[in-house]
Amino acid sequence: MDPLASIKITFFQECEEQLAELETGLLTMKDGETDPETVNAVFRAVHSIKGGAGAFSLTELVRFAHVFETVLDEMRAGRLAPDGRILDVMLRAADVLADLVRAARDGGTVDEDRCQALIAELGALTGVQEAAVDDGFLDLDFAPITVSVDVGEEPEPAAAAGLEMAEGAPAAEKLVVAFRPRAALYAKANEPAVLLRELASLGRAEITLDASSLPQLDELEPEAAYLHWVATVETDDEAAIREVFDFVEGDCELSIARVPDDCEPVAARQPPVDEAETAGELDIKALIARATGGATQTAAAAQAAPAAQVISLRDHPARAPDMSARKEDGHAVAAASPTIRVDLERVDRLIDLVGELVINQAMLAQRVLESGLARSSGIAVGLDDLELLTREIQDSVMAIRAQPVKSVFQRMPRLVREVAHATGKQVRLVVEGEGTEVDKTVIERLTDPITHMIRNAIDHGLEPPERRIEVGKPAEGVVRLSALHRSGRIVIEVADDGGGINRTRVRQIAVDKGLISPDANLSDEETDNLIFMPGFSTAETISDISGRGVGMDVVRRSIQALGGRISIASRPGQGSTFTLSLPLTLAVLDGMVVSVGGQTFVLPITTVMETLQPKPTEVRRLEGSVPLLLVRDRYVPILDVGHRLGYRAGPIEPTEGVVLLVEGEDGRSAALLVESILGQRQVVIKSLEANYQRVPGIAAATILGDGRVALILDVDAVISGPTSEPALAETRLLAAG
Structure with missing residues (x-):
């Protein structure tokens, strides 16, 4: 066994961080920010990779990094101006450096001609020939020490x-x-x-x-x-x-x-x-x-x-x-906070154990409640303290897995450059909210959906430069990638300023492919959503980028697998915006526990705006439609959850139950009618897909304090329309245990 194997793993992990820092710095410089600190940060990234590679005798990586570093050193010294042409070369060099790192890590190879061509280009910028390499260390030709x-x-x-x-x-x-x-x-x-x-x-x-x-x-x-x-x-x-x-x-x-x-x-x-x-x-x-x-x-x-x-x-x-802090340019520089690297499996195991702790604490509280002990008793007070401590432990452990989406967003500039080059379009990527934090499990599965959407935005959304000039737009198109927290969820948007969705063409392609009938009456929103259907593509020819009809379908299925959803807002001639809404974590949530048809369900509390007992004067009925509830001068549809999920043959009177006013991700409001509210508690999410299969209308499952399984409602699915009969049967089967 290689005695340096563990050190190599750490080295390559740090290389990924340095490469991300390198690309971010180069893009910042390309945007015109060429201050010394940015240039030094880029230089340090390449220098660190070179130094570590030399220790492991990665000759090819050291050789390329040294030539790259030489150009950056000239730039640091002010002898080389960081103009657009030079930065384009350096961005391509960063891509090759990343390929060399991954080849050294995975045992692959990198196109030698491509490396030599970039070494020649970098050397031409400074007039310095590539350095000789001896046993993995560069001969720097310094004076003897x-x-x-x-x-x-x-x-x-x-x-x-x-x-x-x-x-x-x-x-x-x-x-x-x-x-x-x-x-x-x-x-x-x-x-x-x-x-x-x-x-x-x-x-x-x-x-x-x-x-x-x-x-x-x-x-x-x-x-x-x-x-x-x-x-x-x-x-x-x-x-x-x-x-x-x-x-x-x-x-x-x-x-x-x-x-x-x-x-x-x-x-x-x-x-x-x-x-x-x-x-x-x-x-x-x-x-x-x-x-x-x-x-x-x-x-x-x-x-x-x-x-x-x-x-x-x-x-x-x-x-x-x-040494704890020093002055640079008049500002105090604090020492870096210490960090440790922990194997992800250990963190996952810790989170699983905390989840079991939450379940057992809820079970214990349930047993004490059933025993009839007074709330002022010593045991009850101790359980309240235990609940607070459990919640604090859970929040702290979940914070360990929380990571900024920057790790995903940083991969996109390279993708944009490659797709723009392949399509012959001029594209500028604008990134916002890359510091937004989300669970690492969610981050790991975001890369593919965002990649597909950005490729789609450039290939299908943005017009060619000459067409943009004809309609009065700048030749350079803009793709905007942003992230933010909203109502306990993370919302990621991919927007472009292109021509928008051509709904007439989309509808005709769907008819030609047999995806819809020619006489189908679709709204604009329904027409836009046709692009998510399997086999749908607006590309006229199959290319390396698109045309096979699998991209956006993969996006929707990937987002749904994360318990999220995707929506489209398109304006002809102005562009399109794809919005992903995802849970911040796949482990726990705060829920409202309700009784529906003799069964217990949980609603994510972030979707509940208020609860109320309807009065007869607040309920309006229209023939052939669901009843409406008057709430502060506006009418909201009343949806009987028990009837929709098949637990009752017909709906109950709204005045006989409790209404939860909820809001979906698309902004639509509805009043969900249930028999009673049992309380509010934090629950541990158990995936249905991993343990059973996906059920429409149900987001996941959880274990209650009494040991029973409760289903977590997918509020948006309930609002969207009636659930199918097979899904109703599955729901009843799951709830029955």
Whole structure:
């Protein structure tokens, strides 16, 4: 088994994050925001990928990343202007970099011609040839680094710091850099030698290695960090030094102090260890080999004498900067909050256990209620406290799975570029609300539906540039992708400013394909929804993008499987908007428990606006239609849930039951008539599709406090129309247990 397998997994996970950051930064720059922080963020992303790839000898990935990084470095230095043409090349380079990362992870291959062509394009931007690669590390052609080794012997005061006072010495700007890596730096496949070489490139540098912390060999932890370095660099550019360590800032201790003008660096005077070290220079790889081979001797020496003082500026003490926060451009930069990576299966198991805890707490409360104990008794009060604590635990655990939809939205710019290129259209993607959080299970299943809708919006919705100009529109079409929270659900919209749905053509295609009869009388909304039917397509020819009639049908089925729904709003000549409405989580919901036909049902409380007992004067009847309820000067249809689900042969009088005024996702209101309201409680959602099959009118099931199964109503399905007879039979069967 590969001993680095677990580290590789972490590396590739971080690569995905860096690639997302890279693409976001490049798109931000393409929109005109080319501030130094954005450019630095893009550079750090590529630099981090290159550094980790070098540690695993991923030669092709390192080679391409280095050429890419060189262009970004020129841009950072202001020698290369980030104009539109250059950014187009860099966006394509980001795609190739992503392909190389995935090929390295999955063992695939990447088109070599494509890589070489982009390497040539990137090289042409700077005139720099691709770097040579040796054993996975780039030959950066830096000046040699002088390294002195401190193995525990007490040095002379000035020698320990590599500094000595010298009267009359010429003034020189120097900075002392103390660099102490943490274990996390190595765990992320970063290499201190690369950082030290970059530090040496800023000016003449003398670097001292302190190995006094090395323990005895039998006490050495392979994943720990024992070495640290002190460097004296002849430069006055502190910002450049910080940039060297920028992408490992949270994984090391770094302090920078200015050396007074009357100090000058001298060679550190260390007792010779062997002939190779008497010259004061030591190859880092040789040092590591010596340290691992002679750790016992080193540790013994460290115990015999106190550790050397790393920095000593006699008569001129310098205070190390506070590493918890530092100033950049006048703003305080807080230290990154610590995070851990947890296997998703463990989180799922934790959520399942919390769900069982909620069910058992409800059962216990039910048993106490049935026993007739007073609400003021000690047991009842303790149960109330337990309920509050259970709710808080459940909310905290669900927050662990909550993630912003940014992870899905960030994949779409690349898709837009590819589809726009394939169709010959000019498209601009506008993203809003990417910080909106939703359960990870929902996020994982959003990618395919959103992908299909965006492809459909570009291919079918947007007109060709020449057609847009003819009708007075800009040649560049706009596709808008947005997300927001609404009534306890997440709403995602994909809108375009194209020509809208051609309803006449849609209807004719549906008739030609036999999907509807020629004399069918359809509203505009029903006509628009024909595009979701299996086998329907408005494409005249089959292409790589569309034409097979499976895209929008897949979208609807995928959304329905998540307990959501999709709607369309189209305006001819102005564009179309597809709206997805999904539950925030597939695990729990707050519900209103009601009695219907002797059975218990649960309604999502986010759909209930109010409850009331109808009065005879508030009920109106029209021949051949459902009764209407007058609510604040407007009439709302009364829908008898028991009758619709087949639990009664006919409806009951509205005045004999309780009405729940609900609102569907499309904005339609209805008054659902039930026999009684049993209470409000939080319930754990159990999927019907996973355990049985999909039933129209029923969203899911749950387990009540008395151990019985209750069905969760799909409010929108109940509002939309009468349920079919087979569905009624299934509903009765499920409710009966």
